[in-house]
Amino acid sequence: MNTNNMKNRERLASGHRTCPGCAIPIIVRTVLSAINEDVVVVGATGCMEVTTTIYPYTSWNVPFMHNAFENATATISGIESAYKALKAKGNIKNNIKFVVFGGDGGTYDIGLQSLSGAIERGHDFLYVCYDNEAYQNTGNQRSSASPKGSKTSTTPIGKYFGKYEYRKDLTKVIAGHNIAYCAQASIAFMDDLINKVKKAMTIKGPKFINVLSPCTRYWGIDQSQTVDIAKLAVETNFWPIYEIENGKKYTINLKNHKTLPITEYLKTQARFKHLLNPVNKKIVDDIQNHIDEEYKYLLKLEQISN
Amino acid sequence: MNETNKKQTNAFTGNGAAAYAMKQINPDVAPVYPITPQTQIMEDFSEYRANDLVDTEIIRVESEHSAMSAAVGSAAAGARTMTATSSQGILLMAEILPIASSLRLPIVMNVVNRAISAPINIHGDHSDSMFVRDSGWIQIFSENAQEVYDHTLLAVKLAEKVNIPVMVMQDGFLTSHSFEKVNVLSDEQVKKYIGELKPLYNVLDTKNPITIGPLQLYDNYFETKYQQHVVSTKDIKDAFVEISEKLEEITNNKYFFFEQYHSKDADFVIVCTSSTAGTTKDVVDRLRKQKIKAGLIKLRLYRPFPYDELRTALKKAKYVAVLDRTFSYGSMPPLYKDIALALNGLDINMQSYVFGLGGRDIYEKDINKVYEDMINKKFEGTDFENSIKTIGCRTESK
Numbered sequence: 001m002n003t004n005n006m007k008n009r010e011r012l013a014s015g016h017r018t019c020p021g022c023a024i025p026i027i028v029r030t031v032l033s034a035i036n037e038d039v040v041v042v043g044a045t046g047c048m049e050v051t052t053t054i055y056p057y058t059s060w061n062v063p064f065m066h067n068a069f070e071n072a073t074a075t076i077s078g079i080e081s082a083y084k085a086l087k088a089k090g091n092i093k094n095n096i097k098f099v100v101f102g103g104d105g106g107t108y109d110i111g112l113q114s115l116s117g118a119i120e121r122g123h124d125f126l127y128v129c130y131d132n133e134a135y136q137n138t139g140n141q142r143s144s145a146s147p148k149g150s151k152t153s154t155t156p157i158g159k160y161f162g163k164y165e166y167r168k169d170l171t172k173v174i175a176g177h178n179i180a181y182c183a184q185a186s187i188a189f190m191d192d193l194i195n196k197v198k199k200a201m202t203i204k205g206p207k208f209i210n211v212l213s214p215c216t217r218y219w220g221i222d223q224s225q226t227v228d229i230a231k232l233a234v235e236t237n238f239w240p241i242y243e244i245e246n247g248k249k250y251t252i253n254l255k256n257h258k259t260l261p262i263t264e265y266l267k268t269q270a271r272f273k274h275l276l277n278p279v280n281k282k283i284v285d286d287i288q289n290h291i292d293e294e295y296k297y298l299l300k301l302e303q304i305s306n
Numbered sequence: 307m308n309e310t311n312k313k314q315t316n317a318f319t320g321n322g323a324a325a326y327a328m329k330q331i332n333p334d335v336a337p338v339y340p341i342t343p344q345t346q347i348m349e350d351f352s353e354y355r356a357n358d359l360v361d362t363e364i365i366r367v368e369s370e371h372s373a374m375s376a377a378v379g380s381a382a383a384g385a386r387t388m389t390a391t392s393s394q395g396i397l398l399m400a401e402i403l404p405i406a407s408s409l410r411l412p413i414v415m416n417v418v419n420r421a422i423s424a425p426i427n428i429h430g431d432h433s434d435s436m437f438v439r440d441s442g443w444i445q446i447f448s449e450n451a452q453e454v455y456d457h458t459l460l461a462v463k464l465a466e467k468v469n470i471p472v473m474v475m476q477d478g479f480l481t482s483h484s485f486e487k488v489n490v491l492s493d494e495q496v497k498k499y500i501g502e503l504k505p506l507y508n509v510l511d512t513k514n515p516i517t518i519g520p521l522q523l524y525d526n527y528f529e530t531k532y533q534q535h536v537v538s539t540k541d542i543k544d545a546f547v548e549i550s551e552k553l554e555e556i557t558n559n560k561y562f563f564f565e566q567y568h569s570k571d572a573d574f575v576i577v578c579t580s581s582t583a584g585t586t587k588d589v590v591d592r593l594r595k596q597k598i599k600a601g602l603i604k605l606r607l608y609r610p611f612p613y614d615e616l617r618t619a620l621k622k623a624k625y626v627a628v629l630d631r632t633f634s635y636g637s638m639p640p641l642y643k644d645i646a647l648a649l650n651g652l653d654i655n656m657q658s659y660v661f662g663l664g665g666r667d668i669y670e671k672d673i674n675k676v677y678e679d680m681i682n683k684k685f686e687g688t689d690f691e692n693s694i695k696t697i698g699c700r701t702e703s704k
Binding site: 049065066071076077079081082085086096 | 334335337361362363365366367368369371372373375376377378379380381382383384385387401402405509510511512515516517518519520521522523526
């Protein structure tokens, strides 16, 4: 791995208060280290924001702004427009890049309108979603990113099997904006993540990268397993890593030589433990079929767009 | 009048006057979303932009929530930032308004007052801006298009002096869509009056990075809010006086916290805001000709509320009628409550009137009736639950 920009990893300094083994600092430090220019960061309300900005301390060595939950992208719209106006007047000389981080709640759910609006207007920013698949900051309530069959605090098991619905395919929703660059990435494949950020930063306009962010606390995994679980998500095609250019050109960045069955992923996490009970076999089969169908469709999209 | 004070007169609607003031201010950024009856402000301003008469970055956002969110981002980036809204729009912004004031961002927003749903109604009343009166913003009510223009200029200078955002209100349709004569300053005069923005902090300063909008818990939050409370009273009033006196020098108009219209020796005083004050002035003129000591206090600065100054101004009155253009359900109307508190302990008979909801017209005869109530001692007393009178409303009783 190219470590030229390791110093930029300290844009988010250590000493923050994320849980041990949390994927968020891995994502944030990697993304920011891949950007050479000065950066201004906006964060939506969520795990990242509350663990890095506990007054009177801050973990941020770059300008960081938090406004509210659903409006991180509207906030960056204002900052980026101010930058354009002040640069035109000669009040600002340096080149600044704008990065937004939001969790799945702030991105898939409550922040989707503000994100969609900012992409349509064409502001120059990179949006990175750290997708930990539920409202983990407030104690694991289900979001539209929570996978089918997962146990959350608002979809408890009881006599049933957790969340009923499949997760929202946000990456394709974003691609529907004909955005110049949009991708899914994984902390298990760092070179790919870094390359995606670097590629995104060559483009003027909105860019979006969705990164799966294993949550030790509520996925029920050991703090040493964060990266392994992220890797299994790719190896089972639960979280394929791919990119979409101009909303049309699909490229799957890594194809598994041997795709593992979804049970290999499910059995590693407490939130899916109940699915391994034989009474839930039909649910697991449905999940497997859904993953297979989605991946087949992704391959077709790649085929017709190349 | 000397040469520099020579006035240019234009015909403007209230919205047109707001847009023209914005043109002369030429803000760096304007995030806006359309809503009746404000829309004409953003349309006129977009026309100025399309003809390069301003170089503002206009952000045509997808909601008022995003308009205020983008305004917060823009102002935190050290850019002079303005927007406008009405009614449901300001309610959608409501979550972000206290963030703007607490982050000490000098945003200026024209609010064209309109009723709030349900039922949906596009016409003027004050239920929208009264809904957000505790959001930490300065609130200034305007009587007519001239005041909309003057107040918008004043608001920019005031906001940037105290680092608190300002709303400039006008009555939907009554003011926003009626043409009036407006004296305007030259572009140079406006530029000189408002001066350069000197932001408190700047999120674009990558050499000196700061964290804005952090997490504060029970160990610090209270002190932060206390500081905001302190700034939001005396500091703003002092700055308002200083800044309005500077504007008076170039416009020859007066802008104290409130206008006293024959109220100094009056026995019978109406307190109200906005366009209704204009109608009330005509009634006062007529009553004065009949040697009746009628007067008016037209409130301009509603937040922060000038309690002491109003107490001094009203202490000689025998009767005070307060006209609110909104209810406050389960309580007394907001302007009445504030005036009652200002006059606490004085021997003055008070009466609350609610009028004009959803754009219901109020006529001279209605206002005359309020003065008659005072003259004929027909106030309802202190039985609060039954004491709010309505004007022009078909009620079952009375």
